[in-house]
Amino acid sequence: MTHLEHAPRTDTPLTKAQIAARVAADIAPGSYVNLGIGLPTLVADHLDPGSGVTLHTENGMLGMGPAPEPDAADPDLVNAGKTPVTELPGAAYFHQADSFAMMRGGHIDVCVLGAFQVSVTGDLANWSTGEPGAVPAVGGAMDLAVGARRTVVTMTLLTKDGAPKLVERCTLPLTGVACVSRVYTDLAVLDVGPDGARVVETFGTTHGELETLLGLTLGRTS
Amino acid sequence: MTHLEHAPRTDTPLTKAQIAARVAADIAPGSYVNLGIGLPTLVADHLDPGSGVTLHTENGMLGMGPAPEPDAADPDLVNAGKTPVTELPGAAYFHQADSFAMMRGGHIDVCVLGAFQVSVTGDLANWSTGEPGAVPAVGGAMDLAVGARRTVVTMTLLTKDGAPKLVERCTLPLTGVACVSRVYTDLAVLDVGPDGARVVETFGTTHGELETLLGLTLGRTS
């Protein structure tokens, strides 16, 4: 169920907040949602409190609420980014094996992740820049990528250096194979999957410009 | 740790209560114990309440107490034989997957089971008489047989027809392979295992008479 009536309409590229709002507009009322660290976290600010969306944090909680007042932070109550959060009525706590069972078992409706690269078939690279000598760290990224019913990505479409992050084939170490279904960016929303990438919506650009920018042939959603 | 000073001393075969007492005498204080349905259940009556032995019931409880007064039975509080039990201070409830994880993972110190047949190498047959047309049922028998740190059996040494139940090789469908370490019977206590059966103690019979009765060569515990 999408709610395009709430979606931002712009003739310019979206800000990060607008990308987050655009993601939020696609989340059906009553959904269970996991928001990755970084840009995905912003999505929470754009969910209608009356929509009954429940947030999962993979470190062991359903019913996560917003950040507390600074002096009310509880070191025992943190999100996956290890920053303080709060508990909403109807919350529940569980241990790590149960939390990842919930994720891996397909019970989370939507997982929103950041990415370094997404391929047109939905491969995801978001845990390692592949830099030699870097200290690696993966956390729950690989579990989140493959576990939810629907995994979507929020990212800028280009790197700071102008390189496309939506690519024919990921060159960075993979997080998961064929796991992403939609990518929300500053310039466009695109569906990815077995049939390749298809443009859902553009912001301040055109279908043709996007194809040139990415060096890809892009389909259109029907 | 055995407590032979509490063991019954008889020159005649043991009664069922005496077999149960003999098993109880071998259970170390502080142990976690699972008692199978039937004769093994009687062992509970012979455990010293001060010994800190905790009973596990595989339908989801640690800290199981004795049967309640008949008018205090709670249909939600039953043992693996589906008969009413009670809850002791320090009890805990858990679901079936957690309960069998506890069993399979080797956390229960001693599991006491009944048997149709036990082989000299510790194979157990206690779930099926192999009768064609009989409705089969296994319950937790196979999980209990292989899960505990130490699985022991209580049984009469002979069937009602006088056939040995300690055998070279089980003829009935197996419950588990090489899982039993000791057998407590009316006529003898025997260790079983990779080196075959060895007599620990006899009741109203002799080593030689046992060998004749069973048609087996039996070792002696050192």
Added chain:
Amino acid sequence: MSATVLAPDALAALGDVADGATVMIGGFGPAGQPTELVEALLAQGATGLTVVSNNAGNGDDPLARLIRDGRVAKMVCSFPRQVDSWHFDAAYRSGAVELELVPQGNLAERIRAAGAGIGAFYTPTGYGTPLADGKETRRIDGVDHVLEHPIHADLALVRADRADRAGNLVYRKTARNFGPVMATAARRTVVQVREVVPAGALDPEAVVTPGIYVDAVVATGTHAGGEASA
């Protein structure tokens, strides 16, 4: 999963059940059996069912009647034989119902695996016994194991003690048994409880089944043995 619906009665909670569906039914004997929901399934009429349940009915309880009425094509269970499992025994002997006998711990773990997205697992339970006949085996660290696969269901019927409006559940004593794992393993989970309380009225530390696993709840006002709640 979408938000938990509070249903006015058991039949409404149950919703549509297709012929041939796989239905998990909680309970260990009478303890934790979702009696009113199985009654609703009887009334609803679906047939050719595969039922996953530790036992196969006692006396004339609703699960026994489901079997008696020829509605169950297959039972997946650990202990069908009871002193009063007349209806199952007759159906089994006549060939009217197929039986997949599963050791109780493997049953629980296979249901958990379905809920947890585990593709298959190696367990020592059952190795070398007739119940592992034809199954793949592997020796791991000197112990022989059997490969077991998840059991998924279309519908799980569960009895808990209390639910909150978010669908979180707590159970009562050993009636907890299969409820928490079955709730995770079905495409749709329907729960009967003694009472429904507001969101926030259950201690979040003590929730056993988080609401994400619960699609519909009905308050039957009964608990163990069917007595009305105080």
Added chain:
Amino acid sequence: MSATVLAPDALAALGDVADGATVMIGGFGPAGQPTELVEALLAQGATGLTVVSNNAGNGDDPLARLIRDGRVAKMVCSFPRQVDSWHFDAAYRSGAVELELVPQGNLAERIRAAGAGIGAFYTPTGYGTPLADGKETRRIDGVDHVLEHPIHADLALVRADRADRAGNLVYRKTARNFGPVMATAARRTVVQVREVVPAGALDPEAVVTPGIYVDAVVATGTHAGGEASA
């Protein structure tokens, strides 16, 4: 397991730890980290340790100091890199510590498998990624899986909120994280709690870790952030 011992202090609770031991340390960052027990491990002196923990220390916390002091030969963890994981970063770059990087859910499930007597399991997580390189794979129902094995330990150090005299534990909020699974997977489990209460003082329905998994408990009188308990 034998009955739970109530220890007078963290060092006594810890007991002997052999060089080369595998030690699980609970916590997700600071939340649930058994600070006093890791301090005791620092004091105890065992070296050549394999440490299984979601992270690899923050700042100069006791786990970071264990790494700094060359006591850790190998880390098994999902997220060693933190803004303040200086000691791990240096030890990793110099080759002083080996790293087995494990996706967080696989880490939790492998620890659970150890406690649950599961020989190995197939998980979709990590398939097709560098972290599955060289691992056995299998396609099950159209989904590619990786075979993962249990992680056992000699010792688990866990922080809970309260224990009763039977060793039953309850945790606090998201500090629960790895404690309940690690407690099941070690030959010896040592727990620090804010307070110990009499047997029977914890609700049996709300116990998260049953006492069977707990060998020793020490009341440190501190909870989150090290504040003294009220």
